[in-house]
Amino acid sequence: MAHSLSEACTPLKSEYDSCFNAWFEGYLEPAVSTTPEQRTKFSNQKAAEYEEKCGKIWEKYRSCVQKAVKDKQLDALLDQARQENPLKEPPNDSSTNKASSS
Amino acid sequence: MHYFSQLFNYEHPWSHVVIGMWHKYPNPHCTHVVTVDVVDRSIDSRTGIIRTERILGCKQKAPAWIVRFFGGSEDAFVREISFVNPATQEATITSVNLSLSQFATCYESIKYAPAPNGHTSFSQTAEIQARMALWRSAADKLEGWLVQRFEQNAHLGKVGFSDVLRSMWEAKEQQHAHS
Numbered sequence: 001m002a003h004s005l006s007e008a009c010t011p012l013k014s015e016y017d018s019c020f021n022a023w024f025e026g027y028l029e030p031a032v033s034t035t036p037e038q039r040t041k042f043s044n045q046k047a048a049e050y051e052e053k054c055g056k057i058w059e060k061y062r063s064c065v066q067k068a069v070k071d072k073q074l075d076a077l078l079d080q081a082r083q084e085n086p087l088k089e090p091p092n093d094s095s096t097n098k099a100s101s102s
Numbered sequence: 103m104h105y106f107s108q109l110f111n112y113e114h115p116w117s118h119v120v121i122g123m124w125h126k127y128p129n130p131h132c133t134h135v136v137t138v139d140v141v142d143r144s145i146d147s148r149t150g151i152i153r154t155e156r157i158l159g160c161k162q163k164a165p166a167w168i169v170r171f172f173g174g175s176e177d178a179f180v181r182e183i184s185f186v187n188p189a190t191q192e193a194t195i196t197s198v199n200l201s202l203s204q205f206a207t208c209y210e211s212i213k214y215a216p217a218p219n220g221h222t223s224f225s226q227t228a229e230i231q232a233r234m235a236l237w238r239s240a241a242d243k244l245e246g247w248l249v250q251r252f253e254q255n256a257h258l259g260k261v262g263f264s265d266v267l268r269s270m271w272e273a274k275e276q277q278h279a280h281s
Contacts, residue, residue: 001138002128002135003128003136003137004138005137013140020140020143021124021125028117028121028186031188032117032188032191036189039150039189040148043146043147043148043149044148046150047146048147050145061140062140062141065139065141069139069141074157077179077200077201080203081198081203082181087155090185091185091196
């Protein structure tokens with residue numbers, strides 16, 4: 001697995017990535033084949049399972065990486081990019097997710 | 103503005119490609135990507151859509167003039183947001199540069215969707231654009247500075263030449279008066 005931008009976070013990142021990947025591999029195929037009626041129930045259950053399995057290590061890794069982002073002075077750049085294009089929803093079309101070119 | 107696009111198929115089913123997405127780096131073919139970090143992730147408990155925001159750290163081998171001119175460093179960072187929608191079997195990845203973003207933006211969009219015969223289509227577009235407003239304001243500042251320098255030099259030129267003329271002709275006139 002790739003390293004974290006801070007070596008101090010790499011062990012936490014590896015642990016988190018392994019947890020997420022294991023969960024995701026068990027999630028994706030059943031998520032594709034679930035029926036529309038069952039989707040909400042299934043998603044709910046899987047989201048809870050992810051939280052239970054990976055929630056703790058995610059919190060640890062996240063606080064480590066947040067500090068690293070600040071230390072590398074990427075926080076202002078990240079905030080600016082988030083403001084220009086929050087991307088909270090999937091883009092409908094590649095032409096609709098342009099940043100305002102100011 | 104410059105565009106780039108490409109479209110091809112991977113000979114793997116969509117779910118394999120999407121699981122593989124998280125294992126793309128490190129990659130001996132893409133050694134420029136050296137760090138990958140998840141900075142935000144959410145799983146929509148209604149739709150099952152997974153949104154992931156990552157920061158990729160790259161070693162850019164920028165030409166020396168770019169580093170000199172823009173003051174960049176060897177490390178360049180990219181913000182990447184991906185959505186995996188199992189209901190529609192669509193995975194989209196949008197990336198934008200964080201480094202040097204005050205000068206230019208490189209927007210990349212990738213989409214993975216199922217294709218016939220259990221393959222997966224990959225479509226990629228990128229738009230590279232310099233921030234014109236910034237160039238304009240920088241150009242305005244440069245012009246303003248040049249005008250100021252020109253005015254100063256023009257003034258000094260006038261003062262300087264007046265001195266030359268005065269001392270030259272005053273001396274001649276004095277000589278003339280003495281002779």
